[in-house]
Amino acid sequence: MRQRAATRAAADGAKRPTRPLGMTRRHAVRLGALAALAGAAPWPALGAASKPVTLDSRETARASEEDADIGRVYVRAKRAGKPLLVFVVPEKVEKRAARAALFARFLEHAPDDVLADLALCEVVFRTLKELDPVVTGVGGTEPLMILIETDSMFTRFAILDAPVGNPDGSELSALVRDAVAPNLATLAHRADQARARLDTATLREVESGIEARRFGATDAAYRGAALVRLAAESDPHARAALLRPLAQAAAGRAA
Numbered sequence: 554m555r556q557r558a559a560t561r562a563a564a565d566g567a568k569r570p571t572r573p574l575g576m577t578r579r580h581a582v583r584l585g586a587l588a589a590l591a592g593a594a595p596w597p598a599l600g601a602a603s604k605p606v607t608l609d610s611r612e613t614a615r616a617s618e619e620d621a622d623i624g625r626v627y628v629r630a631k632r633a634g635k636p637l638l639v640f641v642v643p644e645k646v647e648k649r650a651a652r653a654a655l656f657a658r659f660l661e662h663a664p665d666d667v668l669a670d671l672a673l674c675e676v677v678f679r680t681l682k683e684l685d686p687v688v689t690g691v692g693g694t695e696p697l698m699i700l701i702e703t704d705s706m707f708t709r710f711a712i713l714d715a716p717v718g719n720p721d722g723s724e725l726s727a728l729v730r731d732a733v734a735p736n737l738a739t740l741a742h743r744a745d746q747a748r749a750r751l752d753t754a755t756l757r758e759v760e761s762g763i764e765a766r767r768f769g770a771t772d773a774a775y776r777g778a779a780l781v782r783l784a785a786e787s788d789p790h791a792r793a794a795l796l797r798p799l800a801q802a803a804a805g806r807a808a
């Protein structure tokens with residue numbers, strides 16, 4: 554079942570306030586390297602302006618056989634209790650530089666709350682052909698992103714696409730926000746999905762971090778990202794303190 558996630562979510566939950574929380578360029582550069590971590594096409598270094606931006610998968614080897622297989626990546630996401638967010642790489646090589654530059658601007662300028670939303674997902678970079686057989690029937694267009702849900706036995710995905718005109722790629726922030734966690738009801742569902750997959754020790758560590766409003770290590774924050782995200786939106790006084798480790802966790806996945 555497909556849906557256009559570019560549209561606003563149904564108002565069955567409170568809308569989340571959004572505001573930048575001082576995401577640094579260093580974190581964005583590290584987050585940009587998620588493509589390599591995911592075993593997809595290489596990602597441009599945002600600080601390397603002298604080098605051409607490329608998404609040519611032939612230039613960089615796959616991180617591992619497991620990451621090369623979208624079916625295995627889907628299973629990994631399902632086991633983690635996370636949806637799978639695909640940044641779509643154009644099939645035509647000549648279109649990849651522009652798409653890569655757009656993704657780079659988005660990752661560089663995205664506020665902490667959007668980066669925290671990325672922590673709720675397994676993030677990969679793939680062409681549409683590489684998504685077969687998990688995702689089929691997208692059509693002739695190549696959307697910016699596809700969000701694949703993993704919470705049921707049936708594969709559901711949402712196409713995330715919109716005209717892009719702002720230099721900072723802010724349209725992508727809106728797409729991610731509206732698809733991944735548009736309201737508290739969706740966040741609560743994702744938190745339940747993640748909680749069911751966490752072992753007792755990790756769940757205890759996540760809950761302790763939420764209560765203390767700090768995490769000694771970002772791995773626990775990442776694994777329990779949906780629980781931390783829900784707590785951040787449920788307590789305005791703790792919001793900034795809880796969003797920050799999530800943004801750092803998302804960035805640190807490629808460290």
